[in-house]
Amino acid sequence: MALVMHAAKTNKNAFKTLITAEYVGVEVKWAEKFEMGVSNKTPEFLKMNPIGKVPVLETPDGPVFESNAIARYVARMKTDTSLLGSSPIEYGHIEQWIDFSSLEIDTNVLKWLMPRFGYANYVAPVEEAAIAGLKRALGALNTHLASHTFLVGHSVTLADIITTCNLYLGFKVMMTKTFTSEFPHVERYFWTMVNQPNFSKVIGELKQTEAVPPLPSSKKAAQPKETKPKAEPKKEEKKEAPKAETNGDEEEAPKPKPKNPLDLLPPSKMVLDDWKRLYSNTKTNFREVAIKGFWEMFDPEGYSLWFCDYKYNDENMVSFVTMNKVGGFLQRMDLARKYAFGKMLIIGNEPPFKVKGLWLFRGPEIPKFVMDECYDMELYEWTKVDLSDEAQKERVNQMIEDFEPFEGETLLDAKCFK
Ligand SMILES: N[C@@H](CCC(=O)N[C@@H](CS)C(=O)NCC(=O)O)C(=O)O
DSSP states (O other): OOEEEESOTTOHHHHHHHHHHHHHTOOEEEOTTOOTTTGGGSHHHHHHOTTOOSOEEEETTEEEESHHHHHHHHHTTSTTOSTTOSSHHHHHHHHHHHHHIIIIIIHHHHHHHHHHTTSSOOOHHHHHHHHHHHHHHHHHHHHHHHSOSSSSTTSOOHHHHHHHHHHHHIIIIIOOHHHHTTOHHHHHHHHHHHTSHHHHHHHOOOOOOSSOOOOOTTOSOOOOOTTSOTTOOOHHHHHHOOGGGSTTOOOOOOOOOOOOGGGGSOOOSOOHHHHHHHHHHOOSOHIIIIIHHHHHHOOTTTEEEEEEEETTGGGOOSHHHHHHHHHHHHHHGGGGGGGEEEEEEEEOSSSSOEEEEEEEEESSSOOHHHHHHOGGGGGEEEEEOOTTOHHHHHHHHHHHTTOSSBTTBOEEEEEEEO
């Protein structure tokens, strides 16, 4: 039996698990015909979660409720995942941020949100305290993120997944640009996370709210309705939120994404996707087919080739940590998918392992946005391939085809970015 998620398809608490499942490669299906307030009140559902709340994950070994617990369960389905860190202290920090974002961020967002969607009484000092608590938490998060790309370590962990989902509700319905601009590192972090393919596949497109929803007209007790999802305001309600109650703040609409300067380069005869396809589809006679094809396609005007050499190879003492490090780098290069192809070799059969790579980039230089946005870049020494040097071209060939022994050593692993 597959894993089945019981929740509305817009539930950010369910997203925590769906995103985790994307990272670990586990299939989770949405329950068929789930209707909030109806499906979660049936006797069968109450057997899975006695308080009738969602999300609930149905597994072959029984149900699990509480969204963070469900996400942890799915993360642990793969033993080799980096989502839970690689040491006890990393794990401790992951749990720390999970609790922090649930108790200090989510709780305050909900306290602020509920009365404005008519699910709780509006009491001004309670709202003030919720906003103050939220700002205090975001301030601390902002400070941490000023010097960290990820909450823990150097790649996405469960802490990032859960924190981003908790921030998601805030950005979507309560926190305008004026509110969040006080926390620029949180903004940068949040938009980077939601644009990671494994996140955006689940979350879809997201637009930051342009206004704080107004209070219900009576500004007084609206009874919580039993059949309504507490944290899932209806679409119509969101749309209707007028801008009048934003206390006169000038709200800034999200700017359209500027065009990547690489799209403005003169057209190239080399079609990157054709090369990636040739690379992936060549199973035999690699030299004769793929390597030959590469040089036939290669356009030295429109593209450049680069060798990279990890600067801190003496740190690479544990094979799986080294492999994870390179895996994280390739994940972060996702932003360059349209403009790059890369091979990363982990070399040696005993520590310290060497990490060397070959990259093909659109344009004559390494794109600036890659240099700026992917912090791994500066961990490597970059040298442009001299195309007049046959020995360097042969090195390119060997890196593309995972030639072994590479420079006299065995390959522990070879990863491709395509
Ligand atoms: N701590 C729980 C919160 C669950 C929760 O509040 N679920 C809401 C929807 S997001 C719900 O099911 N409300 C229905 C109700 O209260 O009956 C979790 O993270 O899973």
